[in-house]
Amino acid sequence: MAIGFYNFQRLHDEEFRKSVMERFEEIVNKNGFVEGEYNDKFENEFASMQKAKHCDLVANGTDALEIALKAYGVGKGDKVAIAAISFYATAECVYNVGAEPIFVDVEPQTGLMCPESLQRIVNKHEDIKAIICVHIYGMPANISALEKICKPKNIKIVEDGAQAAGGFYENGEPIGSSGNLVTYSFYPTKNLGAFGDAGAILCNDDKLSEDIRSIRNHGRSPNGHRLIGRNSRCDHLQAAVLHLKLSNAPTQNENRKNIAAWYFEELRSTAGLELVPEKYIKTSSWHLFPVRLETKEKKYALKEALAEKNIGSSLFYEKAMPEEAPLENVPGEKTHAITFAHKTICLPMHPFLTQEDVKFVADTVKDFLK
């Protein structure tokens, strides 16, 4: 029995490939390669699915973060407080708009931005212009607590939802409906993935959306160039794939929830293993299923034990961002983030896992910890 970390064979089965090829042929016949009707269709449908007023497709999730900061007016010399557990792009985007990051520590059980840490950072650094919280692994950051800290000081919030397509906030509303700028990556391994790079920004504000659309296309407006933008247009081919996948996304996300529930059933009382709080079964998009071991060494040993049984696993993230060499001197708080990164390993999670697969993975984990 081999259990892959992803299952692209099933995701891109014969029927799906046929539909993609039909769309590709249609696009090639029309010579409509960059932006097009599938961009519009995806934007409208994804926005309404996530209860946002606007969805603006861009070239990738990193650009989405940079453009979101730019649209909020974050630039040279500004400070941006970012969650210390994320993919490197969450820090990179701050430098790329000329601003400076400050790390905010995470909650030890989830890796999500810790509101108490943010409060301390905001008290210490008066001049923070924006924060980037991350819906890491698909779990929702505690937006109501973060907004309570940011709103009175007019600190802008970017939600990095790269891993959270189809997830929900704790109030049950879809991620993307908050009114903050919410960014997505549709990198192929994401739970909503293109056949290459793509990304998007959701928002509820007409003016912000107009600016985002202008920035992504060289500052263009109907009356000429109105600002200094860039090229971050989304290919029509990618939009066509994403639009096709969108109709299956709710069922696949429901499967992911059931799979997460099976994992909890099998693993919740395993000595030596910590799971994220069970309340996230309902809200997470379950892009990934993280578990924590007691030590870094045990984590690597478990990875090997899983590999011996042909079970895929992945280390998101081997290091917390503050440990990456170019970010070593960034100020802020990072204690829990470092421990979290060292102990975390992700078990297989994709919509085609069966209950038997989950039991096999869980039994392998339990045998290893005996």
Ligand SMILES: Cc1ncc(COP(=O)(O)O)c(C=O)c1O
């Ligand atoms: C949390 C997070 N932010 C940002 C990104 C960057 O997205 P992209 O690779 O599409 O640029 C990713 C992708 O891995 C991510 O997981």
